[in-house]
Amino acid sequence: MTSTEARRFPERLYSVGTEPDPRFSFANERTFLAWIRTALALLAGGVALEALPLSMNVALRVVASAALITMGTLSAGYAWYAWFRAEKAMRLQRPLPSSVATVPLTLGIAVVGAVVFVALFFTS
Numbered sequence: 001m002t003s004t005e006a007r008r009f010p011e012r013l014y015s016v017g018t019e020p021d022p023r024f025s026f027a028n029e030r031t032f033l034a035w036i037r038t039a040l041a042l043l044a045g046g047v048a049l050e051a052l053p054l055s056m057n058v059a060l061r062v063v064a065s066a067a068l069i070t071m072g073t074l075s076a077g078y079a080w081y082a083w084f085r086a087e088k089a090m091r092l093q094r095p096l097p098s099s100v101a102t103v104p105l106t107l108g109i110a111v112v113g114a115v116v117f118v119a120l121f122f123t124s
Contacts, residue, residue: 013084017091028086035079038105042072049116056119064119067112071105 008014046068049061078101085097 010084013088013091016088017093020087020090024090025087028083028090031086032079032083035075035082039072039075039079042068042075042109044072046072054120056116057123060115060119060123064112064115067108071108071112075101075105 046065049068050065054061082097082099082101089096
């Protein structure tokens, strides 16, 4: 291992296996950044929902806002986890792991969207 490789973070990842084709590592990084953009959008949506003067039940607004902020925070953590797992699989020449967050995230957004829709249009 060269001195440059020894300084790469996280060391426990870069100390195993062989270096994959850079194109695959860059694709993995783009996927990481897509998860980060999703996390930022969820956080912004949660903050906006709470900050805007919407005519909806306060309790529902707070719950929906907190759910979006929670999903955004968890998505940011998942971005790192998924990047690490994919990079390690590539370094060890194993099949790429499947995503475990897409279904819960999709359901969470659908539920929050339904709650906001009902709260805005069907409650007084």
